Amino acid sequence: MPLKPNHMSIVVNEVEPAKEFLSLLGFEETLTKVISGPIMEEYLGVPGIEAEHITMVLKGADPYFDIQLLKYHSPVSPQNEHIRDLSAIGFNHFAFAVDDLDAILARLKQAGVKMRNKEMDYRGYKMAFIWGPEGLTFELVEHGS
The missing domain is CATH 3.30.720.110 (Signal recognition particle alu RNA binding heterodimer, srp9/1)
Structure with a gap:
């Protein structure tokens, strides 16, 4: 069975610039809610989680694809000092x-x-x-x- 993309999540400190950027690429905000509580703690493995969760859907994508923005209220997200370094181990682009x-x-x-x-x-x-x-x-x- 082939895999198909579905979504990706990005943790952000600044929601509005991220939404504006994604809208320039054809994404549309479809849902915003606050996630918290034991189910989300277990699902994401983040104790004490409370986060704004914004779903940005890529209009017209087949298969469906969205990017979910997470703005943590608790715990506070530290800046990833290596995110701009494309030679660092981990996510690249x-x-x-x-x-x-x-x-x-x-x-x-x-x-x-x-x-x-x-x-x-x-x-x-x-x-x-x-x-x-x-x-x-x-x-x-x-x-x-």
């Missing part, structure tokens, strides 16, 4: 396929999103890294025809 890289980069730059590198061609793909919320790296890839 998110990548999304796009139909027109130049158009989406122009829109993102106009909205103030910063590039992490220059757009490049590699193995028949056009790609670029951009800075996302909380110092995360996102990659946009346009597949060649």
Whole structure:
């Protein structure tokens, strides 16, 4: 049975900039609630959890895909000092396929999103890294025809 993407979660200290960034990529906020209590503590393995949980759905994605933003009230989230270092062990970057890289980069730059590198061609793909919320790296890839 093949795996299909469903969702990912990002812990943020600043909710609004993260929501604005994701909306530029085509995500839409569908649900916001506060999660807490014994069931969430057991599920996430975070004692004393209380967090704002915002579901951002990628419009038109097939299969369904969302990014869940978590803003912890308790415990307070420390900044990940290695999140910007793409040579560190662990998470590296998110990548999304796009139909027109130049158009989406122009829109993102106009909205103030910063590039992490220059757009490049590699193995028949056009790609670029951009800075996302909380110092995360996102990659946009346009597949060649």
